[in-house]
Amino acid sequence: MIVFTTIDSPVGPLLLAADGDGLRLIEFSQPRHPVKRSAEWREGTLPVLDATRTQLDEYFAGRRTGFDMPLSPQGTLFQRDIWTALAQIPYGQTISYGAVATRAGHAGAMRAVGAAVGRNPVPIVVPCHRVMGADGSMTGFSGGLPVKRQLLVLEGALPA
8 A cells, every 4th residue: 555645845745655665756746757546545644754744844944954764666676776876965966967877887878867867756855856967957857947946056056
């Protein structure tokens, strides 16, 4: 069973979903790749959803620079490698897609790395917003570029 709830945030409503293993999903109100809901989805709460809400509130208030709830992202082994590399990007810093590929041990797979970054099911917590183009430009983000910019400004990676 997957339990979900929706919370308000400075970047708009966020759908949070979890299973017994941890947080599976953070979805923006107009996601680029919406996750299909099935009959096993139930609205409600779990301790991990409560922890996620609290930690996101602290993050948006500038009082948290990392997250420590259990995660249960669903994806291929390759995608999980990329998401693990994303999770290691320090707060307030940005890196290129090429650097993510190298960190994940997939230096020659740039397109696949970009696709995996774009399919990150737990944005903000696994900070795909910290990935920039090779020239330092802002590139796609599941919450949209204005949200990406807002997150990077919050973290001090971009000027206000």
